Amino acid sequence: MRALKTNSQFKTRALTRYPSAHSDLADEIVKADLDRPETLKPALSGAYGLFFMTNFWQEGADEIKQATTANRCC
Numbered sequence: 001m002r003a004l005k006t007n008s009q010f011k012t013r014a015l016t017r018y019p020s021a022h023s024d025l026a027d028e029i030v031k032a033d034l035d036r037p038e039t040l041k042p043a044l045s046g047a048y049g050l051f052f053m054t055n056f057w058q059e060g061a062d063e064i065k066q067a068t069t070a071n072r073c074c
Contacts, residue, residue: 001026001051015043015052034066040073 005012014026032043052070054063
């Protein structure tokens, strides 16, 4: 993400459950959650591409479900 932002070829948008914790990560920070599919489509509107990272380290996280949600939303 930071490399894309530095390159300036693309405007970057980070989707996160905690926008205030990641305010310097991208050009635009949007609140969204892989466990809440209804938050993804509006957050990704107009996006050229998608790179996502699941929160596999969080206890109870279902990485396969999160990946499937991200894949289906767009």
